[in-house]
Amino acid sequence: MSATKVALITGAARGQGAAIVTRLRADGFQVAAADLRIDELRAQVSALADPGVLAVELDVTSEPLWSVAVAQVVERFGGLSVLVNNAGVLHRAPLSEETAEGFESSWRFNTLGPFLGIRAVLGELRRAEGAAIVNTCSTGAIRPFPFHAAYGSSKWALRGLTQIAAAELAGEGIRVNAVFPGPIDTPMLDDTARQRLIERSYSGRLGQPMEIADAIAFLVSEHAAFITGAELVIDGGQCLRIG
Known part of the structure; x- marks a missing residue:
C-alpha cells in the first residue's frame, strides 16, 4: 500500500474548491x-x-477526461x-x-460527474493507505427548496x-462520506440570493468556504478513520428552520 497523501479536488478554480486546495495542502x-x-x-x-x-x-462529465x-x-x-x-452547478427554475x-445538465454535473470520478x-485508491472520498452534497438534499427541481434532485441522487x-x-x-453545505459565500450565489440567505440565517451571515474545507480536511484525515457513510451538515442552522 502506498502511504502517499495525494488529493484530487474538482471544481477547484474558485470558492469552496480553492479553499479545499489550500486546506489540504x-x-x-x-x-x-x-x-x-x-x-x-x-x-x-x-x-x-x-x-x-x-x-x-x-x-467532470467526460469519462475519457477523468482517465486522463x-x-x-x-x-x-x-x-x-x-x-x-x-x-457542481446551481440551477434554479420553476x-x-x-x-x-436544464434538468439533464444539472444531473450530469452534480451526479454523473462524481460517479465517473x-x-x-478506484484502482489508485485500492492501493492507497487511508483512502477516502468526500462528495459535496447540499442542504437541498435534506430539505425540499422550491424552484430547485434539477439541482435538488441531483443532489438527493x-x-x-x-x-x-x-x-x-x-x-x-x-x-x-459527504458534506452538506448550506448558504456559503461563493461565486455560485448572486447578490439577491446572498442577501436573502443572510436575512434568513440564524447566525446572520453566510458560511465561509474555509469552513467547508475544514470539515473535508477532517473527513479525509486519520482522525476520521472509523467514519464512513457519514453526512456532515454545515449550514449555520438552515435545516432547523420550518417553512
Whole structure:
C-alpha cells in the first residue's frame, strides 16, 4: 500500500474548491486542483509557485477526461489517495419553466460527474493507505427548496450514491462520506440570493468556504478513520428552520 497523501479536488478554480486546495495542502497533501476553467485555475496555481499543487483541466462529465486527469496526477505525484467531488452547478427554475436540457445538465454535473470520478480513481485508491472520498452534497438534499427541481434532485441522487459507495467500498478500506453545505459565500450565489440567505440565517451571515474545507480536511484525515457513510451538515442552522 502506498502511504502517499495525494488529493484530487474538482471544481477547484474558485470558492469552496480553492479553499479545499489550500486546506489540504496545509495538511501535507500533494494536491491536484481540477476544473473546467483551466485558464483561471492555472493562473491561481502559478501564483502559488508550489510544486505540491498541480492544475488539471477536467470536465467532470467526460469519462475519457477523468482517465486522463487521474493519469496526470499519478504521473506527477506517484499515486492518489483522496478524491473530493466538489464540482457542481446551481440551477434554479420553476417546474413549469424547467427544460429537459436544464434538468439533464444539472444531473450530469452534480451526479454523473462524481460517479465517473469514483470509477476513475478506484484502482489508485485500492492501493492507497487511508483512502477516502468526500462528495459535496447540499442542504437541498435534506430539505425540499422550491424552484430547485434539477439541482435538488441531483443532489438527493448524489446523497444516495454516497451511501451506496460507502457500503460497497468499506470492505476495501475506502471511506466515503459527504458534506452538506448550506448558504456559503461563493461565486455560485448572486447578490439577491446572498442577501436573502443572510436575512434568513440564524447566525446572520453566510458560511465561509474555509469552513467547508475544514470539515473535508477532517473527513479525509486519520482522525476520521472509523467514519464512513457519514453526512456532515454545515449550514449555520438552515435545516432547523420550518417553512
